[in-house]
Amino acid sequence: MLGLRARLQCQSKWRLTSGLPSTRRFVSDNRYFKVFEEVRQALAEKRPVVALESTIYTHGFPYPQNIALASHLESVVRVNGGVPATIGVLDGVARVGLGPEEVISLAAAAGKKDTLKVSRRDLGFACGLTVDGKNYNGGTTVAGTMILAHLAGIRVFATGGLGGVHRGGELSMDISADLKELGRTPVAVVSSGCKSFLDIARTLEYLETEGVPVATFAEGRKGQIDFPAFWTRDSGLKSPMILQDEKAAAAVIHAQRALGLQTGFLFANPIPEAHSIPKAEMDRVIEEAIEEARQAGATGSANTPFILAKIKELTGSTSVTSNRALIESNVKRGTIVAKELMKLELHGDRDAEARPKDDTSSVIIGPGATNYTSSGVWKGIPTNTEYGASDTTSNDALPVKETKASIFVAGALAVDYSCDFSPLPGSYAKAPTLETSNPAKISQSLGGVAHNVARAASLAGGNVRLCSAVGDDLAGKAALEALAMEGLDKTGIKTRSTESGARTAQYIAINDVQKDLVMAVADMSILNDQSNDSVTAEDETIPDVFHTFWLPQLQQSLPSNLVLDANWSPTMLSHWLKASSSVSSHVSFEPVSTAKASSVFKLPPSTPLSVFPNNQLHLMTPNYLELSAMHATARDRGFFERDDWWQVIDALGIPSSGARQQLALATSNALVDAGVPQQSIQLLPFVPSICTKLGAQGVLVTQLLRAGDERLTTGEYAPYILSRCNNETEETLGVGGVYMRLFPAAELVKEEQIVSVNGVGDTFLGTIVAGLAKRGRDARVEDLMDVAQRAAVMTLKSKEAVSPKLSTLRALL
Structure with a gap:
């Protein structure tokens, strides 16, 4: 969700580029x-x-x-x-x-x-x-x-x-x-x-x-x-x-x-069968009808109507009744x-994986065809309690039918309220007045960053499971019903007792007459027990829920991609990151807001954020304000003084004289003056792929490439290779160089076309993750920028947090 006006302005204008893969275009409405x-x-x-x-x-x-x-x-x-x-x-x-x-x-x-x-x-x-x-x-x-x-x-x-x-x-x-x-x-x-x-x-x-x-x-x-x-x-x-x-x-x-x-x-x-006419009887009627058509000279286009009329005449109402049936x-x-x-x-072939081995409901047979039965996998309940891979041996006593999701999205599921200021006739007010009631048009929808990312990824064709929690309250029941309407899997949604102080997350945005954000408030405490004063030792805490509810699902499904939003506490982020490492998931991080973006640099001392090549985080999608907030926290907390960080930075091959000219050529003087590319590079050892959303200026993709990456030696990518490693650390650390590319922003969306900015950034990330999951381990983030920006534009023009039209982009992924 968008928490600041500056974030709104950052994401309010996108432009579509023309370099999208070609797809078959269906005929549009015209005079014919x-x-x-x-x-x-x-x-x-x-x-x-x-x-x-x-x-x-x-x-x-x-x-x-x-x-x-x-x-x-x-x-x-x-x-x-x-x-x-x-x-x-x-x-x-x-x-x-x-x-x-x-x-x-x-x-x-x-x-x-x-x-x-x-x-x-x-x-x-x-x-x-x-x-x-x-x-x-x-x-x-x-x-x-x-x-x-x-x-x-x-x-x-x-x-x-x-x-x-x-x-x-x-x-x-x-x-x-x-x-x-x-x-x-x-x-x-x-x-x-x-x-x-x-x-x-x-x-x-x-x-x-x-x-x-x-x-x-x-x-x-x-x-x-x-x-x-x-x-x-x-x-x-x-x-x-x-x-x-x-x-x-x-x-x-x-x-x-x-x-x-x-x-x-x-x-x-x-x-x-109840309406089938015996073959012998029908053959006799047909022979008579064909002979009469021959005698009447009914040929060509007149033949079929003549014969049908004659069959109707010969069979009375029987053939008509059968025809309708x-x-x-x-x-x-x-x-x-x-x-x-x-x-x-929508979901690919995952249903086939979920069928028992003896299921023959979809067998195709015929002369010369092999009689194949669909395959399936049955697994027992995981028996381990730590972060290692689960035991996949089947448990005959407790058979559990495996339902795998390739994308897990963990974080906030919220009920969103959008309050658009609607002044009374004759009023010149443009924004609500403080300390009094204001007329407004209030709409309610399902939101939350993780939900929005999951919804976008699902619409884009991903096989998604949302991992979040709701309270046993009215808002929670409404949220679960809305999820079902959207077709999202509810397996990962934990309902928590309101007696423990758990409340379904809610977000309220107050907008002016231009639908620009004036103020927003959010209650996401359900994911962080530290703010639930009534939690007692007898209650099931969020860490308990993680170990007994989400972790077994993660270990069973072994998703290729995991998305975490910053609504988790640093302690819970640490749990998720540990678990993701054990199942080898690609981890993406959505910073949510400037206030929450820095949570990844506040992990418990026992589990600090690791550096390349052993990264726990692989991709993040901040806007430039969130990038700045993360950079400031990393600096203030001494992350840039760590020896392991310096070894990677030193291996990047950036000249000691600096790289302002190269950075300006790769981006722009304004971005270099704002420090955006410099901050991205300094954060690369901790997150080797960063997509910084720059609003009207587009998206800056900065990546730390491994040694041997073909982009380092291919002419097509030469304009985007900022530096190459030329020392002995190439072999010891596997550092290859830095890829930096500023993708032009989208078609300039006019103010009157903007319906809502809520969920634009979430849509962007959800589309990227759907593409990564579909394309596999060799997928490249930069190849998904055009379609991800196109998806973001759709949401920008939609009244919903995620545009339903995203499903039309699947072929592009």
Whole structure:
């Protein structure tokens, strides 16, 4: 959290640089293409979205039954946790997602001669001929829906049945465009196979030629099963592959995307057994319908509607009822696939690690395929009580299913109150008046530095566990509920009894009319028992909680990254640092404020902060005021008089005459005059990577490089190498030199665009840590500066402490 006005000013302006990795850009709204606001928001927030076609309403069911069906199918998506995106063409505009009135308008166009059936070939005509005053309405086919869904960034589409190769297609070449689209548009289609009056065998052959993955949901059946035939569960043809459940389908989509393949998927969902029409009965009806179509000369685009109408006539209401049942079943299954896919997109493959070894719920089988079972790890409860690595031997008496997080964030979880001064009409006051009540707009949110960092890292794709404490009070209950809403893991949250004096942390910010911070107060005493006067010997203290609650979790998960905020007391920081060394975690430190930043230089004498190459801290992200406060404390407490510090500084290779010119070239004269790069270098032996946030001037990255680091000898990095070690300490200490680079700040954010500065710095660190965890031990902090600043800008423009839009940056990490 931001505690001083100067900190606010330091972080209030960011600029985006243009050197970001390229990613696929989805089509934006324009005169031909519109994405419904609810769908747009869901995609931005990484919630599961399911595409629904509209030819079923314009060319399938009559009005007004089609309206009822459209409403029902969208409800099926919502009830199962997704966001529906009904796709169609309305008034000459391709729409991804329709509002209720728009659904009615499109459904009312059913049966009209100028209502189009829109496939790939028709989209340009349907949208482009508005120049001639022809505002077409149209229902999109499977192919048309796939295209528009893909343009919007939707990955899963649920429908009734697929087009295919018509009987005799080897002569007539009557092949549905749906099949070609599956071969070139990466959208997963959940359907009940293709219409059973088509040539299913040749349809499957054509899909194989197009490289389309085809599989059928087993629904508990064992061995090889049939590819479905729409109204019947069996076609007499074995499915190419079999999926046991939606999780397996999501895994296939996720893997294919990771491989860069651009085909679609056909996931066949058999019609519910209660509504399946016996195959022999359906075969007889279909043969009769096809013969009548031949005699009537119904070919091409007229063939399918004629046959469907004749089947309806021959079966009475049976086929219609079955049709509705299979569509509903497909939409439900498609929604669950979309949810499972989003879990993989958000959290990677960690769920696979957590499954027992005998779990076969997501097995994929098929002709020539190996029957793999997913692997999992079971571990016992750690038996050691000190800081060494835990015993990972399984304990049959007390089985505990391991759930690993690669990032632990330890520190403050608080309920934040933002009080924006709102003067009465006619008042010229710009800021609240002391010693009286002031009108204000007060908002409440979940905050705390550690929470904000954890939230940012999670949104950016990290597998995160927040370690903090709340009181058994109203604010604590609200905080836990809010965490659940955010999707953050609550395993690391300890609820402490209010009888011991523990209170859920709270932060109150009072802002002026410009939303600039006037004053803030914070109660973070729950993490520091020294301020809880009522703690007795019988109560569980914070050190007790650490040893019995957080330490076992740390030892079990062995996270690659640990983030500590400065809300911990020096004694508790010492506990965390000891433990992190034993599990070899990369440790990042968020200084929080100038008052708390120096806590790392106040550790107990028995556990002082170590120096390179045995650092306990690896990265910190202060602003320049916090950097100055830390430097002053280190100086006053004699850290710069230590022999081990001097050995590292001497090894850096900085000339005895000083390095002002080099520092000014690497940064700026103003920063050198303020002592920022000099202070960074002097702190490097204790923290070898420092990202100093400089507001409008950007971020200064200063790093102590190890001997042998390729950056010391690569021309690309030459402008940023401030010094190199050229003495014997290179071998004894492993010191290579100093890397210093001033990253330009972001796009200059105008004052009117700034919504809140709370959480900007936390977002910056959370994004960096997510990138470090994803890229592994060889990750470089400097490579993450652009995306981290971009994330910070998003939060700067957001009313929330961490912008939900961070999830859109995952591909950049």
